[in-house]
Amino acid sequence: MLARGRQAILDRLNxxxxxxxxxxxxxxxxxxxxxxxxDGLIHISELSWSHVNHPSEVLEIGQTVKxxxxxxxxxxxxxxxGLKQTQEDPWRxxxxxxxxxxxxxxxxxxxxxxxxFVEIIPGVEGLVHISELAEHHVENPSEVVSPGDQTWVxxxxxxxxxxxxxxxxxxxxxxxxxxxxxxxxxxxGEAQATPEEVPDxxxxxxxxxxxxxxxxxxxAAPGDEETGEPPSEDEGS
Numbered sequence: 134m135l136a137r138g139r140q141a142i143l144d145r146l147n148x149x150x151x152x153x154x155x156x157x158x159x160x161x162x163x164x165x166x167x168x169x170x171x172d173g174l175i176h177i178s179e180l181s182w183s184h185v186n187h188p189s190e191v192l193e194i195g196q197t198v199k200x201x202x203x204x205x206x207x208x209x210x211x212x213x214x215g216l217k218q219t220q221e222d223p224w225r226x227x228x229x230x231x232x233x234x235x236x237x238x239x240x241x242x243x244x245x246x247x248x249x250f251v252e253i254i255p256g257v258e259g260l261v262h263i264s265e266l267a268e269h270h271v272e273n274p275s276e277v278v279s280p281g282d283q284t285w286v287x288x289x290x291x292x293x294x295x296x297x298x299x300x301x302x303x304x305x306x307x308x309x310x311x312x313x314x315x316x317x318x319x320x321x322g323e324a325q326a327t328p329e330e331v332p333d334x335x336x337x338x339x340x341x342x343x344x345x346x347x348x349x350x351x352x353a354a355p356g357d358e359e360t361g362e363p364p365s366e367d368e369g370s
């Protein structure tokens with residue numbers, strides 16, 4: 134009778150179906166879901182778009198969940214399920230809201246020999262290659278970053294096909310300013326710095342031979358092109 138019931142469940146389910154069940158057991162590698170008499174497995178990698186250290190972080194026994202059927206092995210009577218597939222894919226948000234050159238704050242999630250992974254939005258991580266961690270040479274990424282660190286990163290490349298993002302820490306701070314100085318004044322609650330408060334970056338005139346453009350509506354008045362001051366009454370007499 135039990136075998137017949139399991140077979141009936143296998144016969145009515147197909148990959149892609151979204152169904153409800155109850156968490157019957159939690160193990161290190163995932164969680165089992167009771168599908169009215171037969172258990173299916175949600176592997177730990179299919180629990181969330183974000184990194185999960187242990188299934189107990191997101192699930193508890195007896196909890197009712199909505200899952201998607203990923204695969205059915207009818208011969209061995211096994212059902213593979215996915216929980217994250219019933220949730221919004223944060224990768225779509227990255228494609229819609231961000232692009233190469235954007236600078237944003239993220240959290241270091243993992244440090245490896247060749248670099249560090251940084252979560253830029255919940256569920257989406259990018260890789261900062263060891264060569265992009267700092268202006269100076271880095272022998273080991275753990276010298277400059279640790280898991281849990283908050284850091285500013287610049288998006289270098291987004292590979293939609295492979296769902297990979299290349300990031301840079303050193304290019305997010307081209308002038309080596311403190312992180313707070315990189316934030317816009319509306320986020321810090323401070324007024325924009327006056328020219329006297331801007332640190333001397335020792336940039337030669339050869340690099341920037343012309344003064345920066347004035348915002349629209351605030352162009353320099355006729356007269357001195359460099360200072361924007363009107364000519365004195367003595368000039369031209």
